[in-house]
Amino acid sequence: MGQCGGSFRTAPPRIDAMSKWFNLVLSMLGLQRISSSVPATTATAESMSKGLAHREAIVYPPRDPGLPVEDVTGLFDGQAELLGMLRIHAAESATVFEQRFLGPIRRMAEYVNSLPGSSSDLFAGSGGLVRAGVETAFTCFRASDGRIFTGDLGVEERHLLEGRWRYICFCAGLVYPLGGALASMSVVDSAGRKWAPELESVTTWCREFGAGRMYVSWRFNEPKLGPNPIAATFVLRLIGRENIEWLNQGSPDLVATLVDVVSGLGASKASIAGGLVKDMWSAVAKRESARRHQNYGRLAVGSNVAPYIIDAISEMLKSKWVLNDSILHADSTGAYLEWPRAGIDIIEYCRAQETTGIPSNESALLAMLVSTSMVEAGVEGVALVEIADAAGEVKTAVKITNPGLVLPEGITLESLEKTRPVLLSALRSKDPIAVHEIAEVPREASSPVEKVAKAKLPTLEQVELPIGVSVADEEEDDVTEGRGDELDSACAPVPEEVSERLVPSAAAPSTPSSQSERENVKPRLQEVSKSKPGANAVVEAPEIRYASLLSAEVTDKFGTYEAELLGRLVHIWRTKSNGGRVMRMCEHGAAFDMTLLSDHAKDPVTFLNRLGTEGYLYTAPETPRKMVYNLPRVEGGDKTVMCFILAHHAAKRLAIP
Template structure:
């Protein structure tokens, strides 16, 4: 009977549609009915039935039904079972302790609002754009449903990682085994007591353990028809394991929706705008932006000339404030809401999240002096290099030096070293041999533990930059190559573009390949044994997006790829500069057939 009542008011809302979804220029914010807490914080929370929680959120449910576009029966058959299972799992749990959606039932409301705005945004998206019209017509409803499910479960991990729920007798709920609603019914729980754990780095992939209890099997079978990538993109968006070149539209829509919803909730709750704690949820977006830039932006190649990233024996440093400005520009281009207004605000959020390590209690910015820098630079120190550089394959090699400056201590050691050098030069060699240096105990202040650095990849003679296999399961690891172009044996090169390649990318790539035929100017690409190496920055020089070109070439199966799970990106040192780019397979470049390995001399560095 409860399901019939829900269908009645949803059907009534469906007849009262006041606007056309196709004409909406901005997201419509539904009027939220905030549930009134029925208990104090010390007295626990009173659990509620799924129907009661649905009734509290009938406004957003009506909006979801309108955005879905089907009739009442289709909504009740396809969408409502997923919503009911999600609410049964989280029940009245709050999303956070004292930040966004901190009231009872906040986690359910957060999921519903995020799912609604993500679903509404699918109206302006084209999924499977390279497929035929008939195929897109069949896939589009599934893509929209996958986007809704990803938005609904985007913050599901908070029920598994950040809270411990118990009843009045001390019995603890195990979120990996059963839903909260089922546990409440089984143990006849009258009051719920929530204990919040210590703040730590979030682990969004925990949501995948609870997803089988929320996503019905019929729905999963519906999404996996015809072997499409819908489920893979949906799971990547829920778990946060999205690679930058995958072009995951679901993840993009869910991120925009979640930042909009959280920004509105903090604004309505009058959260102080300057508090980094209230906006700590933005830390993961800032960190993901750093990982994307270090893979795709030429100016973020570690230890390259004028790079934003410097890796030494004493850790990983990000140039301040230009590095943070690049991050904010990228996030603004993605259309996220509630972003920090300045690099200083972003730095405070990263420090509060434990991603940035301040120099001292009074100073957050470090002074570094990379090789070749005419003067010291201001920089922020990452807590560990792996938090950003773990996405790079192969791992960058750290400089064999400390690049951070430490004021008086550094000057003291320099003065002492100069004094010893002058004394050694003034003493004859015989006297130096006869008079051994006195043994002095090391100063305790010099005993400083440095952060673990990423070890360099050992060079193998004759490997041409490829590591041999060490066992049957380990793949080949690519290395940075020192590239020296020499005279090519073939005088004419051209692109053999397949039909499936994006025409705009094909036109730009053809112009890049043609630079090999002009001997009066430096080439923009470089032939090599496995194909044609094209740096990413040559696309930017032609007013094109290197990331988009990389995705288009990968979708057309034109790139030379490494082991499974690695990025199709290679690093070469050319004329003393480290370049990041892609290698196009030989069969797509006319003129490489006879060039062989003589067009480039690549030696392992």
């Protein structure tokens, strides 16, 4: 027993030694050591349980968490060092410094909040735009100390203006980086509502809709910070009324130069302040490029909607769409999505999946797809093309840039070479009937004058007939020679309205009377008819085709009737034959009175729908289905009239104005 007991008592040390040896082997293999202690085992089980619970919450592809809407005070705290140096260089009282410097900076921070300057380049990251504005403003203000802006003026004027010109450099530097960045991004909330930077600050917009986070997508692959015309819409609001009035007390040129500099207009490049701000921004950008995150890793900020859109298309193909039957069509030239039906389905799917950052209407979604190059932009940014579905019905669609991302597994463009063409232009090129398009049948003349005018009116060279001889006297002889019918038609009475269409010639004298005179006339008539083989030819007034006023690029997009009607509108514009109806340029394009269209179009609504399909008709982004708008009869007037508007790019194609 004792021996056995001793053997039992020595067992734990041997187990410990084996455990140590086993742990040593595990550590050599790079694995975690194990322990026989109960507390450690319990802790490991709890951590594994938490890890499994966390793993169940992982969603792929990962969703963009968005950017938080920060408090302006928090944004200020991150710029304390720069603000401290700015206070020293300004050397102003606390009240003046608050009004002229901290006030504009605070309004700028509220305007852009935590928005980044770019996706992965300069000033990328939450709050990047605030940092870019404050740093550029301080750098410009400090550099303005060594510049003389009014060297050609007197002492009093220089004393009045020099300080204001330095302040212009500060204000321009504060706003200078913002325009290009805001023009390159699209900001939406979780419900898909889009922020318009021209109207209000992003902080006010988020507060109005109760949004706690913002979702940024980039309209261009390489967003560029710097001046942009969009900055002119908010620069004066950021600077503030009191400061603008103080600048105007010195000279009205100050504010004008400020707007020119932040807008990037050509006039600003010739000014001293414009050159200084441009040079200092280059220095700031160079400094930021040296310290940006890409030097030690990659950082990308903003929403990439591509994975969500591709996932939505794949799910729609599994449940709702059928390739080359509904919504998604493809041939050897590419893959096409019927639009706007595809956009509506994608938005509904993303909404059901609670995907944030997706626009709430198909027009905004299409703009995002074009800007991210998921959809081909087409000519002058018009993405819509015409296709024909399996039933031959013409539909509008967009062409996917990379078809391999959306086509079902096992299907490639090469495998679709023998299928029917989808693109309408390809179908027309293979259709022998479409190639030789049948001309429209002209309408039947309604009045006797029109009937005669449309008849084939032959002309004969008139000869001097002796007195007493008439063409009617020669009918019997001409019938025997096969020319009686032609002379009948030639001598038929013609109304005065149509007589001008006949070939003019010398007036005929009185008819001949004697028999000898008649006999002398007959050979002369025969000689005229034989020597002039084209004497019986039909002479018609030249046909007016208004479509000839259009370029081939335009006429290829429209049918015969639509091109003719569009050409008539161009003719009316060029000749100013609008009869007092509204026809003028407005901010969105060339506006035409609807009554002017109704005078010439059998179905104005169908014609406008066709213009909209081809992208020629202006439609407001907030009301993409609205085709007509109430416009003042004259610019700035109160009386309005219903008009349709040809967009600027369409007016350029039509060579109007």
